[in-house]
Amino acid sequence: MLKIHHSFVLQFLGIFALMGIIASFVGYFTLKESVITDYEVRLKQEIGLIESTLQYVPSLDAYIADTAPRIGKRITVIAADGTVAAESDANREEMENHANREEVMAAAKGEFGQAVRFSHTIGIDFLYVAKRIVWQGRSYTLRIAVSLQKVLDDFYKLLYRLAGVLALLLLVVVYLAVRMSRKIRYDIAQLSAYLEEISDKNYKAVVKPRYFTEFLQISLLLKNLVKKLAKRERQKRKYTARLRLINKQRNDILSAISHEFKNPIASIVGYAETLHDDPEIDGRIRQRFLQKITANAQKISTMLDRLSLSVKLENNDLAPAKSRFDLCDLATECANNITKKYTDRTLDVSCPPSSVEADRTMIDLVVTNLLDNAMKYSEGAVTLEIADGMLWVHDRGIGIAAKELDRISSKFYRVDKNTWDNSMGLGLSIVSYILALHNTKLQISSVEGEGSSFGFSLAPLMPGAASDTAPTADVPLL
Numbered sequence: 001m002l003k004i005h006h007s008f009v010l011q012f013l014g015i016f017a018l019m020g021i022i023a024s025f026v027g028y029f030t031l032k033e034s035v036i037t038d039y040e041v042r043l044k045q046e047i048g049l050i051e052s053t054l055q056y057v058p059s060l061d062a063y064i065a066d067t068a069p070r071i072g073k074r075i076t077v078i079a080a081d082g083t084v085a086a087e088s089d090a091n092r093e094e095m096e097n098h099a100n101r102e103e104v105m106a107a108a109k110g111e112f113g114q115a116v117r118f119s120h121t122i123g124i125d126f127l128y129v130a131k132r133i134v135w136q137g138r139s140y141t142l143r144i145a146v147s148l149q150k151v152l153d154d155f156y157k158l159l160y161r162l163a164g165v166l167a168l169l170l171l172v173v174v175y176l177a178v179r180m181s182r183k184i185r186y187d188i189a190q191l192s193a194y195l196e197e198i199s200d201k202n203y204k205a206v207v208k209p210r211y212f213t214e215f216l217q218i219s220l221l222l223k224n225l226v227k228k229l230a231k232r233e234r235q236k237r238k239y240t241a242r243l244r245l246i247n248k249q250r251n252d253i254l255s256a257i258s259h260e261f262k263n264p265i266a267s268i269v270g271y272a273e274t275l276h277d278d279p280e281i282d283g284r285i286r287q288r289f290l291q292k293i294t295a296n297a298q299k300i301s302t303m304l305d306r307l308s309l310s311v312k313l314e315n316n317d318l319a320p321a322k323s324r325f326d327l328c329d330l331a332t333e334c335a336n337n338i339t340k341k342y343t344d345r346t347l348d349v350s351c352p353p354s355s356v357e358a359d360r361t362m363i364d365l366v367v368t369n370l371l372d373n374a375m376k377y378s379e380g381a382v383t384l385e386i387a388d389g390m391l392w393v394h395d396r397g398i399g400i401a402a403k404e405l406d407r408i409s410s411k412f413y414r415v416d417k418n419t420w421d422n423s424m425g426l427g428l429s430i431v432s433y434i435l436a437l438h439n440t441k442l443q444i445s446s447v448e449g450e451g452s453s454f455g456f457s458l459a460p461l462m463p464g465a466a467s468d469t470a471p472t473a474d475v476p477l478l
Helices: 004-056 060-071 102-109 149-199 213-277 283-314 327-341 360-376 427-437
Strands: 074-079 084-087 113-118 125-135 138-147 323-326 347-350 355-358 382-387 390-395 443-447 451-457
Touching: 004 060, 004 113, 004 125, 004 138, 004 149, 060 074, 060 084, 074 125, 102 113, 102 125, 102 138, 149 213, 213 283, 323 327, 327 347, 327 360, 327 382, 355 360, 360 382, 360 390, 360 427, 360 451
Parallel strands: 347 382
Antiparallel strands: 074 084, 074 138, 113 125, 125 138, 323 355, 382 390, 390 451, 443 451
C-alpha cells in the first residue's frame, strides 16, 4: 500500500504523462492534416505544369523518368482502361490495374482526385493527386504522389520540442510535489510520534501539525480521546494493577503452552486417526506418517524438557560442571549443526582459539539458542564472532525496539512484533539463567530495521592450562 506522499507524487506524474501522450497524438494528427493540405495544393500546381508541357512530349516513359527526379515526386500515368502507361518509381509491367483507385475514379468525375493510402508497391504511405489529361488524342490520368514520411519527420521535431517543455514542467511538478510530500510527512510524523507517546501511556504528550487543517482536526480528536483514556486509566489503576499482573502472567503461561503444544498434538492426532481409519494404507505412507508422529512427539518432549530446565535453573537446582575447552571449537560445532537445519542460509564464523572454563553442555545450549534465534528471525547472513573476550551473534533482521530490550530475556516474555522465541518464551530466559550461573550476562544491542547482536563473555584461561577432564552437567540441548 502506497503512502500518502508517494500517491500524491505518482498521481501528478501520471497526469503529466497522460498530457504528454494526448499532446503527441493531437500534434501528430494536426500536423499531418496541415501538411497534407499544403501538399495537395503543390501537387495540383505541378500537375498543371506537367500537363502544359505534355503536348511537346514524344515518349511518356522518357518524360516521366526525367521529370520525377527533378520535382522529387512519384509520377504515374494511367490509361483509360486502368493499365499503367508510365511509372517513375516501379516496373509498370508488374503493377495492378488502377481503374478502381480512389483518386483515379474521383478524377474521372471532377477536375482533381486525391487520396491518402499505403502503397504496396513502394511500401510506404503516399498522398495521391490525380487529373484527367489528353496526350496524343488519347485520354489518360496523370497522378503525382508524395511520401508522407516528411509528416513523421516534422512530427518528431515537434515531439522533441514538446518533450523538452514537458520535462521542464515535470521538474517543476516534482519539485512542488516533493515540497508538498515533506509537509505531509512532517504532519504525519507529528501524529505518529504522538501516537507512540500515547502507546507508552504518556497522556501529557503534545501534537502540533503545522501545514494541513485535516491533520489538525485529527489531532484534536486524538486529544479528546486521550483525555478519556487518561481518566479511565487513573480509575482502573487504583483497583486492577495487581489483578492485571497476576492474570497476565497466568494467561501468558497458558497461552504459550497451549499455542506451542497445539500444532504437534493436532499433527499426532491427525496422522494417528488416518492410520486407524485406513488399515490398508500404503506401507511407505504409513512409514512417513509414523515418522511425523515420532517427530511431533519428540518436539513435545523437547518443549517439556525446556520448561523443566527453566524451572530447575530458576530454582538453582542445576549447578554447572565446569571444564576447560576451546570456545571457538564449540562455536564452530554449533554453527555446523545449525546450518544442517537451515540449509539455504549463510552463517559466517570468525573466531581465534579461545580456551575457557565453563560447563561445555550449557554453553553449547546458549550458543545454539542464539544462533537459532538469529536464523529464525532474519533473512540475511548471520555472523558468529569471538573478539576481545566476547562471543557475538549478529543478524540482519528487523531488530528490536529499545523499549523491549530489557524484557525480551524474561521468562514467558515474547515481543509481539517478532516473537523472538517460538518455544513459550523460554529460550532467552534459559540463556540468561545459564550465563548467570557462569557469573556473566547476556548483552543485547539492536537497531530497528538493521538487525540485532547477542553476546556474552567468559573468562579466558591462561595459555598452558590443563586439558578437558571434568564432567558436564546433564542439560538437554533444546
